[in-house]
Amino acid sequence: MPLVRRQFPRVGTVTAMHGDYSSARRGFILNPNTTPIGPGNGTKRDSTTPWWFFFYEVNVSNITNATTGDFTLLQTVETMGTIWIDVGRGHTSPFPPDHPGVRDDSPPDPNVDREPFFNQINWFDSPGLPSADDFGRKVVRADITFFFTFAAIARRGGGCSAGLILHMTLDEGQTEPTWTATPFAIP
Secondary structure, eight states: OOOOOOOOOEEEEOSSOOOOOOOOOOSBSOOTTTSOSEEEEEEBTTOOSEEEEEEEEEEEEOOOSSOGGGEEEEEEEEEEEEEEEEEETTEEEEEOOSSOEEEEOOOOGGGEEEETTTTEEEEEEOOEEESBOTTOOBEEEEEEEEEEEEEEEETTSOEEEEEEEEEEEEOTTOSSOEEEEEEEEOO
């Protein structure tokens, strides 16, 4: 009898979009079907303050012996670092990022594309930082790390997981931050 290698679902980040998403309103005013993967800037629907963000997609592929609807999707993020705000008269003050620490950041349904024909699930996210605080004071420097974990858990057991580290730096005098994205495997 020939040896058959069992195929397990895989999860990872991608460099080109796979999903086809609804036009439901989201936090950032962006179209996930046309926004390029990577750094960008825009505004949130409830604010006129420009935001810097990193747009990415998670792709769960190689699904066998289950349907795409049989999976629960999980995402966590740990945010750490420091943001320096111009507080006036040539002074800056350090602040922690919004939502420091670990929190559930699982994708809402409008951000998920379940493709039964292709046996894959896709979802996207766009973590970011506003260019000013709630009082309109400008962010002049930042060093923020977003540590993401992703998982697709099958109802009958099994699943897959992966992670992504996004590091954002903004040095004084820069108008746009520098982003690095490092995907990693979770055994």
